[in-house]
Amino acid sequence: MGVNYNTIVEEFEWDIPESYTVTSAVGDHAASFGDRVAVHFLNEDGYREELTYNDLHEEMNRFANGLEELGVEKGDRIMHLLPRHPDTFGIQLGALATGSLLVPCSSMLRAKDIEFRANDCNATTIVVHDSLTDMVEPILENTPLERVIVLEGDEGGLDDEQWSTFQSVSDGQSAEYDGPALTSEDPMSINYTSGTTGQPKPVLHKHRWQYCFNQINGPYWWGIDEETDLEEELLWATTGTGWAKWFWSPVGVGLTTGATQLIYDGDFEPETFLEILEDEGVTKLCAVPTQYRMFANADLDSYDVQLNDTLSAGEPLNREPIERIQDAWGVTPRDGYGQTETVALVTNYPGIDVKIGSMGKPTPGVGATIIEVDNEKEVEPGEIGEIAVPVDSPAIFDGYYEKPELDEQKLSGEYYRTGDLASQDEDGYFFFEGRADDIIISSGYRIGPFEVEDALISHDAVAEAAAVDSPHDERGSVVKTYVILAEGYEGSDDLKVELQEFMKEETAPYKYPRRIEFVDELPKTSSGKIRRVELREQEQEKHS
Template sequence: MSTTYEEAVSSFEWDVPDDFALPNVLADHAAEFGNRLAVRFRHEDGWLAERTFGEIHEDAQRFANALADLGVDQGDRVMHLFPRHPDAFAIQAGVLARGALLVPCSAMLQSKDVSFRAEDCEATTVVVHESLTDMVEQALDETALETVVVLDANGDPEPENWHAYGSLVDDQSTDHDGPDLAADDPMSINYTSGTTGRPKPVLHKHRWLHCFERVNGPYWWGVDRDTDVEDELLWATTGTGWAKWFWSPVGVALVTGAPQFVYEGEFDAGTYLDLLESEGVTRLCAVPTQYRMFTQRDDLDDYDLALAEALSAGEPLNREPIAAFEDAFGLTPRDGYGQTETVALVTNYPGIDVKPGSMGKPAPGVGTTIIDTRDEEEVDVGETGEIAVPIDSPAIFDGYYESPDLDDRTFHGDYYRTGDLARRDEDGYFFFEGRADDIIISSGYRIGPFEVEDALVGHDAVAEAAAVASPHDERGNVVKAYVVLADGHDGSDDLVDDLQDYMKSETAPYKYPRRIEFVDELPTTSSGKIRRIELREREQSKFGE
């Protein structure tokens, strides 16, 4: 990009088109460059699929017509639960074309997590991959869910109100007469990861995607609709159930018209590097754990990559992988920071000097600042405070879905408080200092200690538990559990294995404690609250640098 950071900040103006909505954007793309590659998909089993922008638009219209036949109307909530898939974008755009709200779910959730989301937002329809149907069966008995669409179904499903996606869209028209969509219409309910209790239903309007185009695209990825994106190939390694899927595969690549690569398969550093090279990926967004594992390979210098940009998100990226990536490819990975509730609030803007360990500078147009944790005064340079955004910024969410109590706690005063702590240096760079609510960030996943602790104490052998972040070379941090055993139980390696297996069945797999230590008691304050800071300090002294 030719403009400087200072010029971008001073000249930025919001101009959200009134009719902005993903189905409308895809219709424009189809008319302007329908034959352009939109998605190149590879599966770990070897099969390949490609979709043009025109094909995605037409498939979305077909699915919208199918949903209309199923009785899905404007304002209905439609959940989806599928891995990375070549039809993911058409399914999402098809739901939106009906005026319904998307409710993304990660394939790493448990059945009870799906039931909670379905009940909380009163979803009536779910699109689920055939490999994950067991996760929705419980929800059908406990919630208002009544219609199931199965992706990659082997034939037509037998249960009543279950439908094969392929059969539904066959012979449907590529013209859908849906509602006129506007930027201020509701678009999605993206649930948080539950860092401060139960996951919260974050309501976004269609405007959110335009904000990604205006902020994440130029001020993180380095692309926008005005640049020549036809020869690019973007790869964001996120999954379809996470907010980052909207941050990059949808909000940047699909909206700007940039071709993208999608891979469905377990992460392996060698495999991913092979794909980067063979596919000619030009811009990559990965999590710090993946960068750390890339740079641990002895043959890193042997790869001939076409990368022009490398982005990192999820947690701070430490100095070693940055230096190793620079040595191997002459390219500096650039951090960015944001939340499910926001766009990229702080980025290492393309072209500015990257300070290792820094999230970068506030993204133009957003208004991100750091305020005192007790009032709304901005803190001085070098002081730690809470990252905050003005409540009138278009770049943040529109409240929690039908949860006025959560709104009252969030939107008071002049700022939306993120709950994340940071400091600003004399050059305006932000440095992440931690979570005000003791969040654990492991391999880019945000994990709240309370969910881990609540699950642990459900085991007969556990009386009390405290979960904290424990430094780890590859994952940044792992979950460490300090456990006080119930009477009649003794600590052992076998019990550690038993507790870990138990946790994998109770929570998403990435949340289980990879380290467990048995203690006689937990450190507490005078009021009986657990002093997690003391436990974190213990872990830092054991495993930190």
């Protein structure tokens, strides 16, 4: 049944409780339906574990007590470097209960990336899985990190007072915690995001952000509202713990609504994921377009799934997988758009017709619009402009952590500019048109070309490089680099492989250039800046 979009937008009102925090929400769930399963965990080795809301609440309190005993105080920054793990929520919630700020890190980063983040936000603690400690050990002397807590670590193997295990920190602690009084306006997290130039930027969010996910991403993307019977639903978001998307869905919707969610720790294999959908009875799936494209190549009709919602985010999803999934399962994948800095800004939310190729319509209460690139005037339907949100919207971030100069750049005007270009049709649907800042989106990952170029140029064979997105059937886009070789080097297939392997060591693996082309010169402006737009146009022509 359809909905009246204009009525919903007009009637929407923000009413953010002052006392709201993620931890208080979990406490309320534990009190109301503590025996409901919160986390349904499994991994590729067949291990299973279930945690109820009572379990999460108690694990949160034990860890918070342990952190406080170690000297952690309100306002401290706590980094975490964790795989999908059943204890991840307890760790995150326990840190938040102390009033600390979470600083999530992806396992796809490198030690130097961890070092930069620790120094930039002056982090004092890091929680790291035992399998990832080699990313932390080399950088400790060069950072303010005072304590390292190892998940699944062996206490006997730690001979330094700086190191402890998650188990030793939590064991013996009370399941009750009397921590600092927190409100929705207290800082919650620092998510680092990369643009096209410079170092990653520390995006600061308050606890209010998670309430906004509950109010926006819940009903207007996941299809979860007051009428949803959560005991009949099983949510699965395929994201990892180090990405902002983890706060969008597993925390921002899963925990805040009181739903039961599946967490699977294993590499993506289409057939494996399809079997999990069928065997575990997942009802709502959130995945990236690359995964949907690979699903569409499988025999979908042979899987008996119970899905009532399929959500897609990270980049536009093309027509073929949408129609294939519609035909096989009777559900329509619904695109949504947002950023690390925001909640879902534009979605094909339940009740409105899905327009294939469209982001959807602006979500109620957020105020997303499209303005001209050079001023703050809204564009007419059909014109391309930049997606923007009023700076006083509660659904965007609270500035960059201790970076007033960046705040001045991004938040001093009437709008926060997303850097993404779009157009709007006569019916109010947004259509993605490109990146104003040359960002590359591949398989849902946002990749700044500067990061790729900077790493590539550090190879002796490379004199200059330019990175752009190149169309790809499964990944949407891949990183393509145009390379000018240093004197004494000649282009060859072997050198391409060598550069790719070098990049996998220098950067997160998803950032390496899957396509490399050796050239004699790069298109530049009169001031010497690379004209990536020309290179992107070349790629579009080659792969159209």
